[in-house]
Amino acid sequence: MRLRPPRPASRRTLADDHADQLAHRAAAGDGKAFEQLCAGLVDDIWRYCWSLTGDRDLADEATQETFARATTAIAHYRGDAPVRMWLVVLARRSLGATIAAQRKAPVPSEPETVAAVADHSLPFEVAALVESLPTDQRQAFVLTQVLGFDYATAADTLGVPIGTIRSRVFRARDALVRAWSDADADTDPAIEEVPS
Numbered sequence: 001m002r003l004r005p006p007r008p009a010s011r012r013t014l015a016d017d018h019a020d021q022l023a024h025r026a027a028a029g030d031g032k033a034f035e036q037l038c039a040g041l042v043d044d045i046w047r048y049c050w051s052l053t054g055d056r057d058l059a060d061e062a063t064q065e066t067f068a069r070a071t072t073a074i075a076h077y078r079g080d081a082p083v084r085m086w087l088v089v090l091a092r093r094s095l096g097a098t099i100a101a102q103r104k105a106p107v108p109s110e111p112e113t114v115a116a117v118a119d120h121s122l123p124f125e126v127a128a129l130v131e132s133l134p135t136d137q138r139q140a141f142v143l144t145q146v147l148g149f150d151y152a153t154a155a156d157t158l159g160v161p162i163g164t165i166r167s168r169v170f171r172a173r174d175a176l177v178r179a180w181s182d183a184d185a186d187t188d189p190a191i192e193e194v195p196s
Contacts, residue, residue, distance in 0.1 A: 014040035016082050023083035026074045034074055038067050041084060044147050045091050051142035052095055054131045065094035081156075085149070088157050129179045133172050140168035141176075 014022070019037060026034035045066055050059035069090055077086060130138060143154040144165065151169075155162040 016084060019083050020079065023074065023077050023086075024079060027077040029075075034071070037074075037083065038070070041087055042067065044084060045087055047142055047146055048088050048091055048139075049095055051130075051138045051146075052092070052135065054135070054138065058095075058098065062091060062095040062098045065098050066091040069094055082153070084147075085153055085157055088143075129176050132179065133175060137168045137172035137175065140165050141172040144169055145173075 014037070019041060022033045022037040022040070026037055042063065046059055046063045049062040049066070050056065053059055053062070066087065070087065073090060077083065130141065133141060139158060140154060143149045143157060144151060149157065151162050151165045155165045158165070
C-alpha cells in the first residue's frame with residue numbers, strides 16, 4: 001500500500017453567513033464575490049468528495065467539476081439552503097459524472113490507496129484511519145466532525161434520517177477509537193517485568 005502525503009492547504013474555510021452573503025452577491029453577477037466564495041469553500045468540497053471516494057485524484061477531479069458547474073449554476077442560487085450545503089449537493093452530482101466518465105476511460109495499471117485530507121487539519125495517521133471507514137460512516141463523519149455540519153444538515157445533504165447520521169457517526173467514532181487503540185498497542189514497546 002502506497003501512501004501519499006496530505007494535499008496541501010490552500011485556504012481557510014468561510015463562515016456560513018459570510019459564504020451565504022458572497023453567494024447572493026455572486027448570484028447577482030458579482031464575479032469577485034464568486035471567486036472569494038470558491039476560494040473559501042474549495043477545501044470543504046474537496047474533503048466531502050474525498051469522504052465519498054477515499055481517492056485523492058478522484059476528489060480533485062470532482063472538486064474541479066463542482067466549481068466548473070457552479071460557475072453557471074450560481075445564477076440560480078436562491079438561498080433556500082446554506083451555500084455550503086448547496087455546493088455539497090452539487091459536488092455529489094459532479095462526483096457521479098466524474099465516476100461515469102472514468103468508467104469509460106482505461107483503468108490504470110497500478111491502483112493507489114490514498115490517505116489524505118485537504119489540509120493538515122487531521123494528522124496523517126488519523127486520515128489513514130478515516131479512509132478505512134466504510135463509505136457511509138466516512139461521509140457522515142466528515143460532514144459532521146470535519147466540515148462542521150450539524151446532524152440535521154448532514155441528514156438533509158445525504159437524504160437520510162437524522163438518526164441514521166447519528167448512528168453512522170457513532171459507529172465511525174467507535175471504529176476510529178478502536179483502530180487508534182490498536183495502532184498504539186502495536187507501536188508501544190512491551191514492558192517486560194524483570195524477575196526479582
